[in-house]
Amino acid sequence: MLTIYSTDHRLHHGVELKDGKIAPSFEKPERAETILARVHAMGLGNVVSPTVYDVSSYVGAHSQRYIDFLATAWDEWSATGKTTQALPLVWPVRGLPSIAEPMFVDGKLGFYSMDAGSPINAGTWDAVRSSANCALTGIDALASGKHAAFALCRPPGHHAGREYMGGYCYLNNAAVAAQHCIDGGAKRVAILDVDFHHGNGTQDIFYDRADVLFVSIHGDPAVCYPYFAGHADEQGVGLGAGLNVNLPLAKGTSWDGYSEALHHAGKTIARYAPEVLVVSLGVDTFEGDPISHFRLRTPDYLRIGETIARLEVPTLFVMEGGYMVDEIGINAVNVLLGFEG
Numbered sequence: 001m002l003t004i005y006s007t008d009h010r011l012h013h014g015v016e017l018k019d020g021k022i023a024p025s026f027e028k029p030e031r032a033e034t035i036l037a038r039v040h041a042m043g044l045g046n047v048v049s050p051t052v053y054d055v056s057s058y059v060g061a062h063s064q065r066y067i068d069f070l071a072t073a074w075d076e077w078s079a080t081g082k083t084t085q086a087l088p089l090v091w092p093v094r095g096l097p098s099i100a101e102p103m104f105v106d107g108k109l110g111f112y113s114m115d116a117g118s119p120i121n122a123g124t125w126d127a128v129r130s131s132a133n134c135a136l137t138g139i140d141a142l143a144s145g146k147h148a149a150f151a152l153c154r155p156p157g158h159h160a161g162r163e164y165m166g167g168y169c170y171l172n173n174a175a176v177a178a179q180h181c182i183d184g185g186a187k188r189v190a191i192l193d194v195d196f197h198h199g200n201g202t203q204d205i206f207y208d209r210a211d212v213l214f215v216s217i218h219g220d221p222a223v224c225y226p227y228f229a230g231h232a233d234e235q236g237v238g239l240g241a242g243l244n245v246n247l248p249l250a251k252g253t254s255w256d257g258y259s260e261a262l263h264h265a266g267k268t269i270a271r272y273a274p275e276v277l278v279v280s281l282g283v284d285t286f287e288g289d290p291i292s293h294f295r296l297r298t299p300d301y302l303r304i305g306e307t308i309a310r311l312e313v314p315t316l317f318v319m320e321g322g323y324m325v326d327e328i329g330i331n332a333v334n335v336l337l338g339f340e341g
């Protein structure tokens, strides 16, 4: 399987607000390096650098003004004299009267974010673009006839909505790839999200659309991040009614419960008959993950790959979360090896 990877991800590294303190982010460069090392060690296939895509390739999944914000946020922040990483501090929650875009960067940060887990530093925008370009290069590899590809994206993307960042995510790599596929003429694309956390950003982007089916298996948002999306009764609206499928599972779920949900997800996707499948591949479902609450084990990831392969649809894997750095490479590549059979 072809892997698309860029060293540009190293330009982005930072902090997050966690348990009442600013602390090093769980989402760190070593994650991608560990996965890349495992890709090489297992002889998965060629590793190539992403093609450079124009910023306009991100419009569709995201709004132009949000992209403009990401592109300029660091310059606006550092122009105020601050040398720290940019983090939001105030949010337009329910009940406040104005939802207009503020003019000052501190306000913009809150306006375009869902949490304080996505810092912006001098290298963030370049890293974010390269990450999205990995996904775009992967989808173009499918368009040119490959059956599967692995976009080794970092930073991840699935918490990023049409107009917001959050949860370590800035551009929604999977959504950008799916949109590119639609722009290229596909009529139906499915996104399967197996990250522990609900892919609220992907849901947001495609919620009212018939051309993208979104299916997510994740920790119950009543008790798990991102808390404000991911319930089973969120099923899509308008043309997208019935095409958003959330499968929340209890904390502590292991392979038995998980595989049942995965089987159901597979049947839902098969019924939709997509031309292309994009998998938001998080391995924070692992029993040893430091911030998540499922109990999958290393061999279970081979089974996930096998189950996805049975759909027999051209498939792009897009890397999302997974924070137990020692095991993340083994588990992520196990999905890909299981897929290849």
Ligand code: SP5
Pocket (backbone or CB within 6 Å): 018, 019, 117, 156, 157, 158, 159, 167, 168, 169, 195, 197, 225, 282, 284, 290, 291, 320, 321, 322
């Ligand atoms: C892409 C992705 O997996 N993003 C996840 C973002 C999760 N951010 C907040 C998690 C809060 C969990 N708090 C656990 C603290 C452990 N000491």
Ligand code: ZN
Pocket (backbone or CB within 6 Å): 195, 196, 197, 282, 284, 320, 321, 322
């Ligand atoms: Zn996650």
